[in-house]
Amino acid sequence: MRLIPAAAMAVLALAGSAATAHADTLLSRAILPSDAYQEGPPSGAAVAPNNGVTPPFPGQPIPGFSAVLKISGSTFWAMPDNGFGSKGNSADFLLRLYRIRTSAKTPFGGTGKVTVLEYLQLRDPDNLVPFPIAREDRRLTGADFDLESVRRAPDGTFWFGEEFGPYLLHTDATGKVIDAPIQLPGVKAPQNHTLGSEPANLPSSRGFEGMALTKDGTKLLPILEGALTTDTDPRRRYIREFDLATKQYTERSWQYRTDADFPGAVIGDFTALDRHRFLAIERDDAQGAEALQKKIYLVDLRKTDADGYLKKTRILDLLRIADPFGVSLPARPGEFGVGRRFSFPLQSVESLEVMSTGVLLIANDNNYPGSDGRWTARDRPDDTELITVFAPRLLMP
Structure with missing residues (x-):
């Protein structure tokens, strides 16, 4: 699934058109079926039937991926979120980090399948989480944290961004919690365990959906998914800097602004x-035909506008991707958005990884069994899709 720039251009040359080399182009696609249940206790007892699926589930579903990290070649760490969308309905969903391998379909072949190789179960045997959690065996669940982002530090440990605090959660390489959850100063979601001291000022499910690791591996840059309830600008999204050496937030921050x-x-x-x-x-x-805004933007932390917001450049429109090689074909019955003009009209597009110069990997959280944007009849759950796209705007200076 990994392509170097020369290989990407070789793929584009197959189209026989100079125009294609300047278009956002689908290079590969791999699909994990929505009902790819994994080992573990039955789950979904508090979930309502949807899209033809009636809970409880016979094991642990993978409700899409909220974060994907490349390991090597076609293997990745891939992380679902809290499970079924809320603290109240996800106590039987176990928080895990899956290692997967893709055999992505490309112009040169590939099965288009995803294989789950293993998982790391997140757990807190040393009682570092300072509030009650759902399970006596200290395995973490979606009632404890809503994990939405993950980065692997140079020392091999994992840092997770989540939304119930919002907190940063730190585990060792096996998934064991090694620090108490770290709160973002001055910001509290409605699920924060210290709400008694001050009110929430962040809506539910608007915490750390995204979190970058700087290239030197020394800092995390978590970004709030939504605006603070107290903010006069509903388009503002704050980025904070967190120092991995001191395990503290620094004084540095940036302001990102969504489209008008x-x-x-x-x-x-x-x-x-x-x-x-x-x-x-x-x-x-x-989602589906109603989706309008699924885009990727580039920002430079050194460049801000007159109002102090980061300047941004649109890199990729996920609703308008060329598929000159038919990577997304043949269409499955009722499948929306495939063919020569490929679209990624899935409700929760939440995973982004840089594969090589000009090539991005994108994956979705499918909110199992709730999202159905890929299907014209809107009557079956979306699968989890991992696509790579050649984005020529990334090659511009």
Whole structure:
């Protein structure tokens, strides 16, 4: 699934058109079926039937990916969120980090399948989480944290951004919690365990959806998915800097602004391109033919406008991707958005990884069994899709 720039251009040359080399182009696609249940206790007891699926589920579903990290070649760490969308309905969903391998379909072949190789179960055996959690065995669940982003530090440990605090959660390489959750100063979601001291000022599910790791591996840059309830500008999204050596937030912060036409858009992911430049997903909450805003933007932390917001450049429109090689074909019955003009009209586009110069990997959270944007009849759950796209704007100076 990894392509170097020369290989990407060789793929584009197959189209036989100079225009194609300047178009956002689908290079590969891999699909994990929505009902790819994994081992573990039955789940979904508090979930309502939807899209033809009736809970409870026979094991642990993978409700899409909210973060994907490349390991090597076609293997990745891939992380679902809290499970079923809320603290109240996800106590039987176990928080895990999955290692997967893709055999992505490309112009040169590939099965288009995703294989789950193993998982790390997140757990807190040393009682570092300072509030009651759902399970006596200290395995973490979606009632404890809503994990939305993950980065692997140079020492091999994992840092997770989440939304119930919002907190940063630190585990070792096996998934064991090694620090108490770290709160973002001055910001509290409605699920924060210390709400008694001050009121919430962040809406539910608007915490750390995206979180970049700087290229030197010394800092995390978590970004709030939505605006603070006290903010006079509903388009403002704050980025904070967190120092991995001191395990504290620094005084540095930046302001990101969503498009004027989509002031309520949320940040799906945030990742480093190089030392100063970063990529962000902006998305609306619509899906299928109703989806309008699923875009990737580039910002440079050194460049702000007159109002102090980061200047941004649109890099990729996920609703308008060329598929000159038929990577997305043949269409499955009722499948929307495939063919020569490929679209990624999935509700929750939440994973972004830089594969190589000009090539991005994008994946979705499918909110199992709730999202159905890929289907014209809107009557079956979306699968989890991982696509790579050649984005020529990334090659521009």
